Amino acid sequence: MSEPPYYERLTHLRDSFPAPVSDRMRDAYFVFSIMQALDRIDDMKSEVPLLGEPQQLDYAAAEQATLAEEGRSVEDVARQLVGRLEGMPIWGHPRTQINVVPPPSIPSVIGALLPAIYNPNLVSDDTSYGLAETETAVAAMTSRLVGYDPARSAGIFTFGGTGTTLYGARLGIEKAFPDAMDNGIRGDGVILASEQSHYCRLNVAGWLGLGERQVIEVPTHLRNDIRIDRLEAAARAALDDGRRIVALVATMGTTDAFGVDDLDAIVDLRDRLVADYGLDYTPHVHADAVIGWAWSVFNDYDFEGNALGFRPRTVRALAAAGRRISKLARADSIGIDFHKTGFTPYISSLFLARERDELQLLVRGRDQMPYLFQSGERHPGVYTLETSRGGGGVLSAYANLHLFGRVGLRVLLGHLVEMAELLREHLEGHDSTTVLNDDGVGPVTVFRVYPDGVDTWTIKDRERTDPAARAELLRHNEYNRRLFRYLYDRAMRGEGVHISMTDCYRHTDYGEPVVGLKSFMLSPFIDEQHVERLVADILQARQAIGAPP
Ligand SMILES: *Cc1c(COP(=O)(O)O)cnc(C)c1O
Numbered sequence: 001m002s003e004p005p006y007y008e009r010l011t012h013l014r015d016s017f018p019a020p021v022s023d024r025m026r027d028a029y030f031v032f033s034i035m036q037a038l039d040r041i042d043d044m045k046s047e048v049p050l051l052g053e054p055q056q057l058d059y060a061a062a063e064q065a066t067l068a069e070e071g072r073s074v075e076d077v078a079r080q081l082v083g084r085l086e087g088m089p090i091w092g093h094p095r096t097q098i099n100v101v102p103p104p105s106i107p108s109v110i111g112a113l114l115p116a117i118y119n120p121n122l123v124s125d126d127t128s129y130g131l132a133e134t135e136t137a138v139a140a141m142t143s144r145l146v147g148y149d150p151a152r153s154a155g156i157f158t159f160g161g162t163g164t165t166l167y168g169a170r171l172g173i174e175k176a177f178p179d180a181m182d183n184g185i186r187g188d189g190v191i192l193a194s195e196q197s198h199y200c201r202l203n204v205a206g207w208l209g210l211g212e213r214q215v216i217e218v219p220t221h222l223r224n225d226i227r228i229d230r231l232e233a234a235a236r237a238a239l240d241d242g243r244r245i246v247a248l249v250a251t252m253g254t255t256d257a258f259g260v261d262d263l264d265a266i267v268d269l270r271d272r273l274v275a276d277y278g279l280d281y282t283p284h285v286h287a288d289a290v291i292g293w294a295w296s297v298f299n300d301y302d303f304e305g306n307a308l309g310f311r312p313r314t315v316r317a318l319a320a321a322g323r324r325i326s327k328l329a330r331a332d333s334i335g336i337d338f339h340k341t342g343f344t345p346y347i348s349s350l351f352l353a354r355e356r357d358e359l360q361l362l363v364r365g366r367d368q369m370p371y372l373f374q375s376g377e378r379h380p381g382v383y384t385l386e387t388s389r390g391g392g393g394v395l396s397a398y399a400n401l402h403l404f405g406r407v408g409l410r411v412l413l414g415h416l417v418e419m420a421e422l423l424r425e426h427l428e429g430h431d432s433t434t435v436l437n438d439d440g441v442g443p444v445t446v447f448r449v450y451p452d453g454v455d456t457w458t459i460k461d462r463e464r465t466d467p468a469a470r471a472e473l474l475r476h477n478e479y480n481r482r483l484f485r486y487l488y489d490r491a492m493r494g495e496g497v498h499i500s501m502t503d504c505y506r507h508t509d510y511g512e513p514v515v516g517l518k519s520f521m522l523s524p525f526i527d528e529q530h531v532e533r534l535v536a537d538i539l540q541a542r543q544a545i546g547a548p549p
Pocket of ligand 1: 100
């Protein structure tokens with residue numbers, strides 16, 4: 001029988017898959033293709049914190065894309081893929097301080113790569129084998145780290161920090177509205193979180209059918225932690241109105257300023273509310289610790305002895321954050337992003353429930369399903385939101401937990417906080433800059449720059465509290481935007497330090513947004529010289545843009 005015409009093409013296509021059986025020649029081709037791509041990327045590197053040169057994005061051209069008749073070679077496609085990274089910031093570069101995006105470690109990249117090749121699906125252990133066990137192991141390691149009992153807790157990787165908050169709120173719905181999974185939500189339920197909490201509170205409320213308007217945003221102290229008195233007042237008002245509390249969300253490390261809520265007080269408040277109102281359910285407390293979780297490695301650090309030799313200012317900052325983070329175990333559930341302060345690639349987010357039995361509330365078609373965790377086999381697919389779940393997030397988290405250990409994470413985080421403290425010290429020392437999160441204890445610094453002739457000792461408080469300073473505040477907002485645009489244009493040319501800007505660090509007492517410049521340090525390669533460089537850049541930018549019009 002002669003070969004059909006397609007057969008030669010098929011043979012050719014087979015060459016673009018990894019060999020299914022041991023075949024050194026073909027493996028070599030696979031590895032070579034990856035190496036060649038990495039090599040090409042290296043050609044895009046220079047001293048600047050960008051891959052290649054930033055291009056003007058052309059969506060109109062992108063919309064012209066069509067599927068070609070003929071395919072291309074592995075090499076051609078790889079070349080094309082590399083090109084798609086043109087203009088990306090290099091997150092690990094010490095002059096990249098844009099946002100809470102970490103540079104992934106080498107083992108974590110391998111952790112993402114291997115599952116990409118062998119494609120485990122965490123929906124069940126039938127399809128993920130050792131990876132299912134690994135998910136359990138990561139959940140146990142992390143549980144112990146934050147103070148949960150791993151014999152009672154359970155963890156599932158999901159589609160992002162947003163997903164972890166979604167899980168927390170979803171459990172809360174089932175507690176506040178029993179059997180909502182079957183019958184839907186019958187009644188009014190609210191989520192309470194701080195004004196500085198992540199906006200995913202709104203996605204979550206919207207997507208879960210509660211409605212964005214059912215999110216109550218509670219004011220914060222100047223350190224960006226939730227005001228417990230206001231939280232209590234808001235919670236009582238909601239209960240007095242006959243609404244049910246779906247979740248109290250504690251933000252353990254806010255995105256813009258690393259504010260850490262007083263979780264202890266939030267849980268105590270919840271317990272008080274249950275008693276005072278004789279509630280027939282216990283409102284769920286979810287800790288959004290996607291950023292702050294990693295500080296748990298300081299739970300058992302001896303700050304007095306300070307064996308790692310952090311500067312006193314750093315010790316104070318780490319201890320201050322640590323005091324609040326050490327209460328994480330009191331939350332009913334916790335959101336953890338390894339792809340933020342755990343140095344893995346996206347997406348690596350873990351939802352941890354303190355009581356695994358509670359996950360039973362989320363099981364699909366509960367009537368037909370066997371009891372979870374009893375049979376010895378794991379089929380997370382019966383209670384996870386997703387069906388297919390890849391193994392990359394799990395394995396890269398596992399990789400970094402092993403790579404760093406507690407001490408390694410202490411060193412990385414401690415150094416980043418040390419560098420951020422140094423930046424804050426510099427900015428406080430100059431008479432044209434003020435630090436907005438001056439009680440900041442994390443790796444992020446939000447600051448403001450002023451033109452000549454402004455008394456920066458008093459301006460910050462006046463702008464924040466005095467409605468008569470409104471015009472001045474808005475003028476300085478514009479000044480900081482201009483200064484940022486200057487720094488941004490420079491950064492896009494590969495010069496200077498690449499930082500970011502927030503349009504609203506906080507609202508003033510009279511309701512105006514305060515614009516701030518933001519440095520988020522996550523590159524382990526940042527040293528004192530880069531901090532000094534940033535300060536010099538800012539002062540130079542001040543000169544360059546001149547006085548406000
Ligand atoms: C980033 C962030 C989120 C959202 O996490 P994603 O992984 O981006 O979905 C939620 N909460 C806080 C405090 C965050 O900083």
